[in-house]
Amino acid sequence: MKYRKLGKSGLLVSEIALGNWITHGAQVDEATAQACVNAALDSGITTFDTADAYSETRAESVLGESLKGIRRESIELCTKVFHPTGPGHNDRGLSRKHIMEACNASLRRLQTDYIDVYYAHRFDSTVSLEETFLAFSDLVRQGKVLYIGVSEWTAEQIKLGATLAREMRVPFVASQPQYSMLWRVIEAEVIPACEREGMGQVVWSPLAQGILSGKYAPDKPIPEGSRASTTAGSGFFKRLAGQWLHQEVLQAVERIQPIAKECGLTLPQLAVAWVLQNPQVSSAIIGASKPEQVKENVKAAGVCLDPEVMTQINSILNGVVEFDPSKTG
Numbered sequence: 132m133k134y135r136k137l138g139k140s141g142l143l144v145s146e147i148a149l150g151n152w153i154t155h156g157a158q159v160d161e162a163t164a165q166a167c168v169n170a171a172l173d174s175g176i177t178t179f180d181t182a183d184a185y186s187e188t189r190a191e192s193v194l195g196e197s198l199k200g201i202r203r204e205s206i207e208l209c210t211k212v213f214h215p216t217g218p219g220h221n222d223r224g225l226s227r228k229h230i231m232e233a234c235n236a237s238l239r240r241l242q243t244d245y246i247d248v249y250y251a252h253r254f255d256s257t258v259s260l261e262e263t264f265l266a267f268s269d270l271v272r273q274g275k276v277l278y279i280g281v282s283e284w285t286a287e288q289i290k291l292g293a294t295l296a297r298e299m300r301v302p303f304v305a306s307q308p309q310y311s312m313l314w315r316v317i318e319a320e321v322i323p324a325c326e327r328e329g330m331g332q333v334v335w336s337p338l339a340q341g342i343l344s345g346k347y348a349p350d351k352p353i354p355e356g357s358r359a360s361t362t363a364g365s366g367f368f369k370r371l372a373g374q375w376l377h378q379e380v381l382q383a384v385e386r387i388q389p390i391a392k393e394c395g396l397t398l399p400q401l402a403v404a405w406v407l408q409n410p411q412v413s414s415a416i417i418g419a420s421k422p423e424q425v426k427e428n429v430k431a432a433g434v435c436l437d438p439e440v441m442t443q444i445n446s447i448l449n450g451v452v453e454f455d456p457s458k459t460g
């Protein structure tokens with residue numbers, strides 16, 4: 132495993148992080164979740180990503196239990212706030228009330244005294260940024276949060292947040308957007324904005340919701356047991372991956388398989404390695420429903436792809452990549 136600075140902060144994160152969206156507390160049982168976390172730790176992964184809304188808060192609880200007994204200083208534990216966590220009208224968003232209550236609840240579920248990176252899971256247009264960042268500032272000064280990040284914010288929203296963070300002296304260090312060979316909407320505006328503000332990218336879905344895993348072949352039915360075939364993954368796929376489940380994209384992905392083989396990698400390993408070639412990417416989040424997936428995908432850490440390989444990939448995917456910066460994950 133290799134480790135990179137998170138933006139211009141002093142925090143080091145593992146090039147590959149383990150996330151538990153959709154898996155822990157939903158698709159896999161607790162024993163399997165524990166096995167995946169153990170495989171990650173054994174592979175040198177130190178960065179773990181979750182959110183209070185994942186699996187209706189169960190994902191945080193499962194991760195906290197799985198990390199019990201691990202030396203806290205040896206890992207970077209990251210979670211998020213914004214999406215609903217209960218039925219109440221204040222159980223959501225980025226108000227001071229919800230942020231403070233949600234952070235305390237996350238700490239309890241994760242069985243920890245502090246969160247390394249606390250993300251605003253989305254932008255909240257109904258609450259002033261001053262209120263949001265004052266709450267974040269207080270959490271930092273209380274020692275409950277070390278660094279602040281955002282997920283799926285636009286370049287303009289990041290700029291406004293960074294201005295407030297400087298005024299309040301809040302360590303605003305991370306952006307967590309979707310990024311893959313097929314989804315590059317952050318390249319035009321978000322990455323340059325973050326580079327100016329000293330923020331690193333911790334990207335999610337480097338396998339494009341599994342499209343870059345090689346499971347979904349052209350002219351073949353969706354395989355049983357895949358996320359696209361399960362109840363837990365159905366709505367998720369309709370919104371995010373549905374745009375890629377058609378022949379043109381799947382045929383292009385199939386043409387990348389030989390390139391991966393020539394590089395001595397599997398297609399998923401190549402996909403993860405590809406996002407890590409961007410110097411602004413600090414870490415790539417992988418998900419896993421079994422420990423073997425963790426052990427395989429961590430082999431993408433430290434891989435340097437030749438410029439010729441990057442050019443080949445771009446040529447093959449020309450016409451099926453999403454670049455529009457107005458879109459979000």
